[in-house]
Amino acid sequence: MLVTKHAPNFTGSAFYQGKYKKVSLEDYRGKWVVLCFYPGDFTYV
Amino acid sequence: MGYDQLQALGVEVLSVSTDSVHSHKIWNETELSKMIGNDVPFPMVSDQNGAIGKLYDVYDEASGINVRGRFLIDPEGIIQAAEILTPPVGRNPAELIRQIKAFQHHQKTGEVMPSGWTEGKKTLKPSPGLTGNVWREWDPRKDG
Known part of the structure; x- marks a missing residue:
């Protein structure tokens, strides 16, 4: 079960505002975060 | 997706x-920016080997994709x-916003939000x- 636990940290490449950049979840400490997984780009839901 | 509300x-x-x-x-250039009138306003992370999905138990080995977590x-x-x-099936942003408001209210006040809040x-x-004595305080027929 993941709720009540610390969110596992990760680092990954991201596309953001026209650029590629590294994103780490730990950089968001102190803020509320919604982390959304989805099956794939160009899908229609 | 209610991004203004999230902000x-x-x-x-x-x-x-x-x-x-x-x-x-x-995807941002050809489709999403046309849907929402501007660039996607948050980082879109690439998880090509499913490593992040596996950490959150949303990676489906059979299809090689992350489900909607x-x-x-x-x-x-x-x-x-x-x-x-x-x-x-897609998500319901209104339910996400409701949950955020409820958790933020709880963290600020210690109060709890009953069913249907x-x-x-x-x-x-x-x-x-x-x-x-919850029945004295909360009536699901009018407060729920």
């Missing part, structure tokens, strides 16, 4: 799929809420006196 609540968004960052870029993480880094759907509806203050 107003001080919530950051990260999306994750197994596509490459190049695919994210092209949504995690609400508080400022301490604790996961307060999660929703996981198979691919055919939406902003402005009755909350409860946990106390020994409330045990066995």
